[in-house]
Amino acid sequence: MKEKLPPRRSSCSISYALDYLGDKWTLLVLRDLLFQNKRRFGDFLASDEKIASNILTQRLRRLEAAGMVTRQPDPDNRRSVLYAPTRKAADLVPAMLELARWSGKYDPQTRMTPKLARRIAEDRDGLVAEIVGQLREKD
Amino acid sequence: MKEKLPPRRSSCSISYALDYLGDKWTLLVLRDLLFQNKRRFGDFLASDEKIASNILTQRLRRLEAAGMVTRQPDPDNRRSVLYAPTRKAADLVPAMLELARWSGKYDPQTRMTPKLARRIAEDRDGLVAEIVGQLREKD
DNA sequence: TACAATCACTTGCAGTTTGCAAGTAAAAGT
């Protein structure tokens, strides 16, 4: 089952991003890949938001088709598949940190520490380098 | 018709942002408000992506309920309504610029100039101040 | 060797959301 890429709605950059990321689940899968280092189907299923398995399958296929995720068999377990973020996915880290900072400011129940919020504001590039450096993303 | 706020899916910051912004249209309405200075229903309808009027109504109501948009009658035209972004909406500018930068890098048909991409990377805070400064947002 | 558990999905189906076309009501223009 091949996932086709979404139709292009306009030539706007924000619109391009939304064509790929504009739903309730895609960015959560990327969060798990980029910030939680999750790699297996079951890992994503276990996240707090409780994504349905059929939706997860579809999102992983779409991300693969979009060049943001790679898929390879687990060398240690033949029934397991390993998903990994590509550079294209890792390049979303700055945008995701800014989204998290925004939530930290407006979510009354946020768990974001003032310390992390300050780090995002004052040393975003250093933080991005730190996070991306631990990824060893595939291309 | 009151729009209710979306249910909270988890305590994650990225998830909080997606609860409000995780669809194909909301961020485009905010783009029009924040970067194109559109203020009237018909302005949003006229954007390139061709949002349907019922969806636009719903999104504006939801943004209002979320405290990101204010609604007031146009003092010069009693049948017209003026929508304006609040501070909460304006604070999304950094995240949106990062999304646009990502698209500029990966969209083969991007219209983003290397000059703007460089400005976002090297003087984001100055650019944000410039954009937000022109807004005179309501709260 | 049998059997249970794990893993990555797939399937069926009901409920929700979306998109298109058309319609409405009030105010403004001619």
Added chain:
DNA sequence: ACTTTTACTTGCAAACTGCAAGTGATTGTA
């Protein structure tokens, strides 16, 4: 008076989503 503009609402079909259950290929266990 009548046409247009503005901001919507309505009806309905199609698409998307979520839940529960099932599948088939390993892998782990007695």
